[in-house]
Amino acid sequence: MSAPESPQPRVLFVGGLGRSGSTLLELLLAQSRDVCAVGEVVHLWERALGADERCGCGERFTACPFWRQVGDEAFGGWSAVDRDDVLALKDRVDRTRHIPRLAKNTLPAEQLADVRRYADLYTRIYRAALAVTGARVVVDSSKHASLAFALSWADDLDLRVLHLVRDSRAVAYSWGKQVRRPEVVDGEDFMPTFSPFEVSKLWTAQNAAFHLLAGRAKVLRLRYEDFTADPAGTVRRLRDFTGLPDDPAALRILAGGAPEASAEPAAPFRAHSVAGNPLRFSGGPLTVRRDEAWRDRLPRRSRAVVSLATLPLRVRYGYLGQRGSDESGERA
Numbered sequence: 186m187s188a189p190e191s192p193q194p195r196v197l198f199v200g201g202l203g204r205s206g207s208t209l210l211e212l213l214l215a216q217s218r219d220v221c222a223v224g225e226v227v228h229l230w231e232r233a234l235g236a237d238e239r240c241g242c243g244e245r246f247t248a249c250p251f252w253r254q255v256g257d258e259a260f261g262g263w264s265a266v267d268r269d270d271v272l273a274l275k276d277r278v279d280r281t282r283h284i285p286r287l288a289k290n291t292l293p294a295e296q297l298a299d300v301r302r303y304a305d306l307y308t309r310i311y312r313a314a315l316a317v318t319g320a321r322v323v324v325d326s327s328k329h330a331s332l333a334f335a336l337s338w339a340d341d342l343d344l345r346v347l348h349l350v351r352d353s354r355a356v357a358y359s360w361g362k363q364v365r366r367p368e369v370v371d372g373e374d375f376m377p378t379f380s381p382f383e384v385s386k387l388w389t390a391q392n393a394a395f396h397l398l399a400g401r402a403k404v405l406r407l408r409y410e411d412f413t414a415d416p417a418g419t420v421r422r423l424r425d426f427t428g429l430p431d432d433p434a435a436l437r438i439l440a441g442g443a444p445e446a447s448a449e450p451a452a453p454f455r456a457h458s459v460a461g462n463p464l465r466f467s468g469g470p471l472t473v474r475r476d477e478a479w480r481d482r483l484p485r486r487s488r489a490v491v492s493l494a495t496l497p498l499r500v501r502y503g504y505l506g507q508r509g510s511d512e513s514g515e516r517a
């Protein structure tokens with residue numbers, strides 16, 4: 186049932202560093218019937234197949250009917266997937282340290298076989314998700330640049346990459362907070378935290394990698410701040426980027442949306458997503474607003490570290506401190 190005019194499955198890969206608004210954006214896009222959001226597929230092997238964590242629908246991975254169908258369609262059942270083999274392959278292909286060679290024009294035969302086989306696992310999942318749902322575009326919010334590079338070597342995939350960026354100081358503030366992971370069923374677990382300096386290194390490396398990827402794939406850059414300022418316009422722009430027509434009905438989910446859009450109640454907004462931000466377990470209308478807590482709460486010293494360590498790309502993206510037009514509301 187995948188779209189007849191496009192034999193290759195089409196994926197919108199959301200890239201960038203975590204805590205940049207990708208889960209919110211994914212949920213918003215998934216309100217359209219022709220879009221299927223599947224969460225962060227990169228974590229499927231360990232967290233879903235391995236630990237049987239909860240899907241965005243609330244069920245454990247093995248109890249979720251959507252994922253069972255996807256596994257049947259893609260592999261003849263998840264039991265046919267050798268998880269240890271996949272994890273070993275992932276280690277050989279999908280690591281930030283492999284990006285320099287994945288960015289080249291050619292690969293030695295053995296590495297090429299590995300990366301093609303790895304990309305094929307994802308292609309099968311995307312194709313199956315489209316077949317099961319009848320959607321035309323699948324959204325994978327895995328974010329890691331190394332996976333996007335691996336997918337750019339796929340034989341049979343229509344890859345579109347959204348490079349989502351957010352002010353490094355906001356990202357650093359978010360990664361410093363303790364956040365519980367609701368998808369963990371047994372016991373309690375928290376998302377990792379990173380120091381301002383670690384976040385600065387990750388932020389720079391991830392974002393720089395997506396600039397490099399533009400030589401191999403279609404990449405659209407979007408700032409979190411522009412997304413939150415205009416969620417409806419952002420959805421239109423991303424649907425256009427993935428070759429989909431405008432779908433005003435998709436915006437019903439937005440709290441305080443257009444008056445004509447509130448005539449019908451919003452659909453329950455849960456996606457069958459693996460891994461990702463805890464937001465995916467909430468229900469009801471979506472409020473998209475820029476989270477500016479970092480301006481008051483990020484300690485002065487941390488802010489100085491991040492501001493300096495991320496300066497070159499911050500300038501490139503227009504995160505210019507008090508002089509920048511984006512920062513007119515800044516309190517020193």
Ligand SMILES: [Zn+2]
Binds near residue numbers: 240241242251456458
């Ligand atoms: Zn589910």
